[in-house]
Amino acid sequence: MDLSINIQEDKIFAAVTGRIDTSTSPLFEERMQPLLENANKEIELDLQGLTYISSAGLRLFLILQKKVSTAGGKLVLRHMANDIANVFKMTGFSKIFNIVD
Amino acid sequence: MARKEERTTFARKQTLSRRLSRIITIWACIIFFAFSIGANMNARRMVSIDAEHDAFVQLDYINLEVNSVLNNVVTLISNYEPLVSEELQKTHFDSSTIAYLTQHIVNSDSNIHSFVLSLDPKISSSQEGFSLLASRDSLGRTIITQTGKNKEYMQTNCYRHTSKTNTGVWSSPYESYYTPGVWICSYSQPLHNKSGEFIGMITANISTSRLTQFLGHVNIRPNALTFIISDDGELLLSDSCHSTLKDSFIARHEDSSDTLWQSIEQKMHAGEHGECTLMNSDETVLYYYSPLSQLQGWSIGVACNKSEILMGLNKQTRTVVIFDILVAICMFLLISRLIKRHTKPIRELANSAREIAQGNYNASLPEPSPNSELMELQDAFDYMQHSLDFYNRQLKKQASEKQRLASEKELSRVIQEGMIPHPTQAIIDCPYTDIYGIIRPAREVGGDLYDYFITPTSMFIAIGDVSGKGIPASLLMTEVKTMLHTLKNAQLGPARMINISNHFIIESNRADMFVTMFLGTVEFSTGKFTYCNAGHNPPILCSPDGTTVELPVESNMPLGCFDDIDFVEQEVFLTPGQLVMLYTDGISEAENAFLERYGVPRLLQFISDSRALAVQHIAEGLLNHIIHFMTGSDQSDDISMLGLRYHHPELAPKPFATTLYMSNNLNELEKITAILNELQTHCPLTDELKSSINLALEEIVVNIINYAYTDTKHHQIAIYLSLFQNKLEFAVSDDGKAFDPTKAPDADIDAPIEDRSIGGLGIFIARQTMDEMEYIRVDETNILLMRKTI
Numbered sequence: 001m002d003l004s005i006n007i008q009e010d011k012i013f014a015a016v017t018g019r020i021d022t023s024t025s026p027l028f029e030e031r032m033q034p035l036l037e038n039a040n041k042e043i044e045l046d047l048q049g050l051t052y053i054s055s056a057g058l059r060l061f062l063i064l065q066k067k068v069s070t071a072g073g074k075l076v077l078r079h080m081a082n083d084i085a086n087v088f089k090m091t092g093f094s095k096i097f098n099i100v101d
Numbered sequence: 102m103a104r105k106e107e108r109t110t111f112a113r114k115q116t117l118s119r120r121l122s123r124i125i126t127i128w129a130c131i132i133f134f135a136f137s138i139g140a141n142m143n144a145r146r147m148v149s150i151d152a153e154h155d156a157f158v159q160l161d162y163i164n165l166e167v168n169s170v171l172n173n174v175v176t177l178i179s180n181y182e183p184l185v186s187e188e189l190q191k192t193h194f195d196s197s198t199i200a201y202l203t204q205h206i207v208n209s210d211s212n213i214h215s216f217v218l219s220l221d222p223k224i225s226s227s228q229e230g231f232s233l234l235a236s237r238d239s240l241g242r243t244i245i246t247q248t249g250k251n252k253e254y255m256q257t258n259c260y261r262h263t264s265k266t267n268t269g270v271w272s273s274p275y276e277s278y279y280t281p282g283v284w285i286c287s288y289s290q291p292l293h294n295k296s297g298e299f300i301g302m303i304t305a306n307i308s309t310s311r312l313t314q315f316l317g318h319v320n321i322r323p324n325a326l327t328f329i330i331s332d333d334g335e336l337l338l339s340d341s342c343h344s345t346l347k348d349s350f351i352a353r354h355e356d357s358s359d360t361l362w363q364s365i366e367q368k369m370h371a372g373e374h375g376e377c378t379l380m381n382s383d384e385t386v387l388y389y390y391s392p393l394s395q396l397q398g399w400s401i402g403v404a405c406n407k408s409e410i411l412m413g414l415n416k417q418t419r420t421v422v423i424f425d426i427l428v429a430i431c432m433f434l435l436i437s438r439l440i441k442r443h444t445k446p447i448r449e450l451a452n453s454a455r456e457i458a459q460g461n462y463n464a465s466l467p468e469p470s471p472n473s474e475l476m477e478l479q480d481a482f483d484y485m486q487h488s489l490d491f492y493n494r495q496l497k498k499q500a501s502e503k504q505r506l507a508s509e510k511e512l513s514r515v516i517q518e519g520m521i522p523h524p525t526q527a528i529i530d531c532p533y534t535d536i537y538g539i540i541r542p543a544r545e546v547g548g549d550l551y552d553y554f555i556t557p558t559s560m561f562i563a564i565g566d567v568s569g570k571g572i573p574a575s576l577l578m579t580e581v582k583t584m585l586h587t588l589k590n591a592q593l594g595p596a597r598m599i600n601i602s603n604h605f606i607i608e609s610n611r612a613d614m615f616v617t618m619f620l621g622t623v624e625f626s627t628g629k630f631t632y633c634n635a636g637h638n639p640p641i642l643c644s645p646d647g648t649t650v651e652l653p654v655e656s657n658m659p660l661g662c663f664d665d666i667d668f669v670e671q672e673v674f675l676t677p678g679q680l681v682m683l684y685t686d687g688i689s690e691a692e693n694a695f696l697e698r699y700g701v702p703r704l705l706q707f708i709s710d711s712r713a714l715a716v717q718h719i720a721e722g723l724l725n726h727i728i729h730f731m732t733g734s735d736q737s738d739d740i741s742m743l744g745l746r747y748h749h750p751e752l753a754p755k756p757f758a759t760t761l762y763m764s765n766n767l768n769e770l771e772k773i774t775a776i777l778n779e780l781q782t783h784c785p786l787t788d789e790l791k792s793s794i795n796l797a798l799e800e801i802v803v804n805i806i807n808y809a810y811t812d813t814k815h816h817q818i819a820i821y822l823s824l825f826q827n828k829l830e831f832a833v834s835d836d837g838k839a840f841d842p843t844k845a846p847d848a849d850i851d852a853p854i855e856d857r858s859i860g861g862l863g864i865f866i867a868r869q870t871m872d873e874m875e876y877i878r879v880d881e882t883n884i885l886l887m888r889k890t891i
Contacts, residue, residue, distance in 0.1 A: 021770065022799065022803045023768065052792060052795070052796070054796055054799055054800060054803070054863070054866075055860075055863035055865075055866055056863075059859050059860060059862065066854060082789060083788075083789045086793065087793075087796065090850075090866060090869045091848065091850060091862055091865065091866060091869075092851060092852070095850070096853075096854045096857065
């Protein structure tokens with residue numbers, strides 16, 4: 001799992017690669033702190049390299065989305081793979097998140 | 102531990118001899134001291150009596166001495182009086198004659214201090230009377246002074262008192278009129294003429310020091326104080342008195358408030374004879390008193406400190422106490438030594454006993470002692486030593502025998518186990534067959550057996566139960582097993598095999614044992630199941646829809662009973678997915694602690710309930726269920742089962758089964774990915790599907806790891822994976838607390854973001870991914886069954 005974050009003035013570009021499962025989710029939670037701190041801005045999270053996500057990862061996505069919604073920012077998920085999209089769909093997360101191709 | 106015991110025993114032994122010596126010494130000391138105290142008290146009494154005796158002897162002596170002085174004076178005066186009277190009755194008496202007589206008297210008794218002759222004026226020529234004074238000068242010479250003036254003298258009490266009496270009288274002590282500072286005591290005698298008229302008086306004075314001179318002569322104790330008390334209470338002490346009692350005694354005498362002393366004085370004054378004890382703050386004084394016989398109302402006494410009387414005795418007592426202590430110490434040492442010497446054989450015996458206790462049965466016993474009791478003890482010891490040695494040898498022999506037997510039994514078990522085909526071997530032998538068997542003997546070895554044999558077109562299965570159990574049963578079982586092994590290659594029908602077996606067993610069976618057996622063959626292409634039963638319990642037939650029944654069988658006779666029996670062969674057609682479970686009566690007749698049997702209905706129910714599982718899991722689950730049922734009672738019979746599920750060979754996919762064991766550690770999750778990758782090589786599994794299955798399994802396992810265990814110990818989680826046809830089946834088992842994931846509430850996927858909970862998604866994802874999910878709790882174990890059609 002790797003998360004790269006590029007903070008611009010009014011927008012943040014982030015990209016995650018690898019797996020977010022039970023064992024890697026603590027690392028993701030730690031790495032995503034800058035995103036939570038800038039939750040009032042527009043965050044674009046690229047999921048092209050994300051190969052696997054478990055409920056532990058979904059939980060962190062939900063935390064981020066809640067924070068962004070409260071702070072008045074915006075979270076956009078890009079380039080989601082099919083199996084990840086299935087999980088999002090299965091869990092109703094696709095209705096909560098702004099997912100674009 | 103052994104050392105500690107040794108020390109304790111040693112300490113106890115020490116205490117015994119010490120304690121004996123101590124007890125004896127203490128009692129001896131008590132008796133000794135009691136005697137000493139008694140003797141001391143007696144000595145005190147004797148000393149007191151002695152002191153009293155001494156005191157009165159002394160007082161008697163003084164009395165005698167004083168009497169002799171006084172008597173001398175009285176005698177002299179008595180002799181002098183007629184002479185003087187005669188001279189005086191002459192008309193003109195010659196004063197020189199009187200002076201001569203007077204001088205003679207005074208000279209003849211040195212005790213006489215002075216002498217006075219006083220004549221009444223009526224007979225003297227002078228108006229003023231006549232008086233004559235004889236006294237001594239500093240050299241002791243007698244000086245006679247004649248004077249006519251005696252008017253004053255005649256006025257004295259003494260003179261007047263004497264003039265009225267006829268006999269001589271001793272006066273109380275008083276200070277001398279002529280020699281001031283000298284205390285004297287006078288003896289006065291009246292003078293009468295022939296007609297009896299009083300004409301004058303003669304008085305002899307003696308110094309009181311003449312009386313007290315005897316007081317210091319003899320003393321009962323160096324510091325004793327001897328004293329004289331006159332009739333008027335005057336205290337007379339010896340001039341040479343240096344008694345330490347003197348000051349306190351004089352003070353007491355002068356203290357008119359001392360009633361105790363007053364009472365003594367009264368008694369003395371009354372002429373009593375006795376003893377009295379007076380105490381003041383720091384001393385106890387003993388008084389002994391006795392009257393002076395010559396002087397009316399006078400008394401002599403002796404005072405002595407009680408401590409002084411007992412001084413010698415106290416000194417002696419101290420010496421005796423020191424002596425006693427020395428004797429006690431010597432006695433203790435002597436007794437200790439004696440006891441030690443006499444208990445030496447016991448100590449030696451104790452040492453030998455310790456040596457024997459440590460396993461040295463040949464430890465030497467001490468030399469026989471002439472003491473009869475110890476001799477007896479020694480005999481008993483000797484006997485014990487030999488008995489111990491004997492029993493120990495016996496025990497060792499038995500133990501080694503037991504060990505040999507145990508190792509033989511263990512070896513037999515391994516050999517017998519090796520005769521039974523290993524269940525997983527079947528899967529390798531026939532990839533289209535799901536077959537699994539278990540044997541659990543009641544003892545190391547048993548009489549149960551199962552066997553199978555697979556050909557490309559059919560499969561032969563058999564189960565048997567030799568009557569009895571243990572080694573005899575196992576021997577016959579081995580024979581039957583060998584026979585089956587020979588016969589199965591001959592491709593005979595079940596009934597034929599049974600008949601041949603029967604003959605064979607009857608021929609070789611000398612011990613009247615019998616064998617129940619069920620055997621049959623399944624034809625893969627048609628599902629035809631031909632079977633023959635020889636007195637064995639009917640197998641269970643379970644259909645995929647849950648219908649579970651006993652296979653209809655002719656019971657027939659067991660093998661080995663009668664030679665002329667025709668065993669009936671039967672047949673049924675199995676449909677794909679049907680399960681046939683062969684078992685021995687060790688299952689149906691298993692009893693629990695309440696003597697309740699497991700029974701066929703329970704067996705039917707269990708198989709029906711677990712029919713969705715692979716045969717291996719059904720068999721293992723059934724065994725666990727029975728073991729759990731038997732909790733509290735021992736397994737009384739061998740338990741065996743052989744299960745077979747029929748699959749049509751053309752419809753059956755290439756089966757795959759494996760078991761993944763992992764510990765409750767999140768790092769082990771990677772094993773799931775690995776096993777799914779392996780599965781992918783056996784069947785056409787898309788990456789997408791693999792990923793979702795991986796997700797579901799991981800969510801279930803993470804849930805178990807995070808929430809199932811209340812402790813932090815290591816636990817094992819097992820995932821049984823099997824693939825039949827196009828159905829994947831997963832059974833996840835764990836020994837955590839009971840939890841049914843199928844009952845967990847669904848996540849509300851339509852809820853707005855603010856209402857979505859952060860957790861609880863894992864099980865929901867798994868449930869959504871899998872086609873079917875079933876939960877069973879068996880023997881403290883959670884089993885979650887998940888199926889997915891691919």
